[in-house]
């Protein structure tokens with residue numbers, strides 16, 4: 001069974017919610033990212049989302065855009081990120097996701113990208129700009145026991161929710177608010193009924209992300225979902241503390257405990 005599915009089952013049996021933490025791979029460099037992964041895990045993160053920096057990151061807000069630029073300037077490449085995952089897999093079985101733009105996959109080669117992810121132990125992909133038509137093709141070449149395709153739904157998805165989720169697995173990523181990542185907890189006003197709607201349309205666990213940056217935000221949302229996703233707040237904290245892993249671990253604890 002896929003590590004993501006297994007993790008959600010494990011947490012659900014203990015009546016717990018998943019804490020999903022995002023890191024931009026290569027910010028400020030690849031070696032540091034490896035240390036951050038372990039710090040996130042020690043702090044109580046259940047699933048890690050690694051962002052692959054891309055020059056035209058249309059859904060990223062300023063904090064994650066800047067992190068991507070720092071990583072690109074430090075010379076990160078997809079191959080280096082694949083090597084990073086190989087190293088991480090020597091030390092932990094924590095579920096790992098890539099947040100990756102479709103262009104990156106096309107440039108690397110679709111088949112090669114998927115096979116490499118499966119081989120090295122990446123557990124899922126979130127592809128924010130994946131057109132629905134292209135998705136069928138990816139689904140065909142992905143082995144869902146190894147690699148999940150995580151669908152993204154937004155408050156505007158409405159009648160299309162079922163169609164978007166259909167054929168995906170792992171969990172459903174529910175975008176909490178409109179716009180880019182890193183907003184200031186100005187969640188979609190009718191968020192509860194929106195999340196309820198997604199739940200009713202899916203047999204997969206659901207997780208909510210975008211604009212979650214403190215314990216209060218998490219408390220407000222966690223009763224309605226199986227997991228929460230925090231990105232910009234973590235990336236910001238890493239920059240603020242100049243990459244101090246002990247500070248990072250404690251920061252994650254303040255969100256998870």
Ligand SMILES: O=P(O)(O)OC[C@@H](O)[C@@H](O)c1c[nH]c2ccccc12
Nearest residue numbers: 059128181182183210211230231232
């Ligand atoms: O940064 P926030 O507001 O905490 O949201 C999570 C988000 O950063 C992460 O999941 C993410 C980074 N880049 C993305 C692009 C699209 C969707 C999601 C993402």
